[in-house]
Amino acid sequence: MRKFSDLHLRPSLADPNHTKKMISKSSKLGYRLIGIPVQPRFKRDTIQELRRICSDVKIDLATRLDLTPDTPHELLLHLRRFRRRFELVSVRCESKSVARQAAKDRRVDILSFSATNLRKRFFDRAEAELASKALSTIEVDMATLLLLKRPSKIRLLSRLRREMAIAKKLDVPVILSSGAKDLHAMRSPKDYAALAALFDIPQESALCALSENPVAIVKRNREKLSEDYIAPGIRIASRPRKEPIVSTSKKTLSPPGN
Amino acid sequence: MSRRPRRRYLHLAIESEQLVTEEDVTNSIWSALLRLFGEYGTSHVNLTLIEYSRQRNYAIVRCSHKALGMVRASITSIIEINGKPSAIHVVAVSGTLKALRRKAAM
Numbered sequence: 001m002r003k004f005s006d007l008h009l010r011p012s013l014a015d016p017n018h019t020k021k022m023i024s025k026s027s028k029l030g031y032r033l034i035g036i037p038v039q040p041r042f043k044r045d046t047i048q049e050l051r052r053i054c055s056d057v058k059i060d061l062a063t064r065l066d067l068t069p070d071t072p073h074e075l076l077l078h079l080r081r082f083r084r085r086f087e088l089v090s091v092r093c094e095s096k097s098v099a100r101q102a103a104k105d106r107r108v109d110i111l112s113f114s115a116t117n118l119r120k121r122f123f124d125r126a127e128a129e130l131a132s133k134a135l136s137t138i139e140v141d142m143a144t145l146l147l148l149k150r151p152s153k154i155r156l157l158s159r160l161r162r163e164m165a166i167a168k169k170l171d172v173p174v175i176l177s178s179g180a181k182d183l184h185a186m187r188s189p190k191d192y193a194a195l196a197a198l199f200d201i202p203q204e205s206a207l208c209a210l211s212e213n214p215v216a217i218v219k220r221n222r223e224k225l226s227e228d229y230i231a232p233g234i235r236i237a238s239r240p241r242k243e244p245i246v247s248t249s250k251k252t253l254s255p256p257g258n
Numbered sequence: 259m260s261r262r263p264r265r266r267y268l269h270l271a272i273e274s275e276q277l278v279t280e281e282d283v284t285n286s287i288w289s290a291l292l293r294l295f296g297e298y299g300t301s302h303v304n305l306t307l308i309e310y311s312r313q314r315n316y317a318i319v320r321c322s323h324k325a326l327g328m329v330r331a332s333i334t335s336i337i338e339i340n341g342k343p344s345a346i347h348v349v350a351v352s353g354t355l356k357a358l359r360r361k362a363a364m
Binding site: 029146147150182183184185186187188190191192194195197198203 | 273293294327330331333334335337343344345347348
């Protein structure tokens with residue numbers, strides 16, 4: 001059975017009730033893994049609270065950081081500072097130089113582009129080649145597609161069709177996320193898969209983009225963040241047991257002559 | 259001899275901030291279909307409303323099995339009914355009404 005995931009759920013974290021409702025609805029709609037973007041300087045309590053809500057409805061939570069850097073240098077700075085604190089790092093590419101840097105950096109998991117300004121969608125062949133080598137994925141926010149009005153929606157569908165063809169040709173994984181900010185924009189995975197047919201993603205690939213692809217990213221990153229990870233393919237299998245300290249300390253502490 | 263056309267029944271859950279009539283649901287699905295696929299595409303759908311419950315906020319519609327993807331995409335794209343934010347979710351899909359009711363009850 002597929003483990004469906006929505007790696008871009010955007011509840012208002014300032015309102016715990018709203019967050020709880022959105023997480024419960026995700027669970028009801030059939031998702032088993034969700035990603036919620038958190039501010040870089042988050043409070044530990046926020047994450048703990050989110051994890052508690054998620055465990056109540058039996059859903060897995062992946063912490064996500066959304067970066068919108070202005071320059072490649074800023075991107076590198078943020079990655080160096082925050083990469084190890086989050087399970088997912090997404091980069092919103094607002095300029096071509098940032099898009100190229102993000103695509104070739106292995107620390108970036110998800111590339112996302114503007115849905116309204118098509119001049120800022122830099123996912124072309126060159127970008128796809130870099131992303132393919134660095135195992136980055138391209139993300140499509142379905143709620144944005146739902147909420148757009150007619151001319152913008154038509155232009156976006158046309159662009160997405162072209163981008164999906166490039167991604168398929170160069171083996172760049174695609175992930176479909178909701179990007180939902182409220183309850184009415186949330187849909188079930190199968191509904192999103194049906195909607196993805198509008199930009200020529202076959203049903204089976206769309207279901208993969210909602211399950212296997214996002215789950216693989218989270219699994220890979222969790223392995224990287226674990227203490228046993230050393231390098232790709234190399235991890236610590238077991239650690240030597242420590243000698244019991246009690247017996248040795250007793251010897252040294254016992255007074256001479258006993 | 260031509261075969262009997264194959265159909266699909268869809269159990270829909272309606273979420274809205276207001277009370278929605280049977281007509282509102284039908285109109286919103288039809289307009290979503292027309293908006294996404296045009297008159298030619300919609301002519302392949304053979305959409306019929308089979309059942310509607312205003313109290314329990316659900317509907318059952320029937321369509322051609324070849325047009326299931328189109329109907330599902332159209333239903334997903336509905337974001338408002340009568341100008342109020344709304345959503346329609348496909349709860350279950352089946353080839354017979356009996357199986358649909360069994361699936362939806364689960």
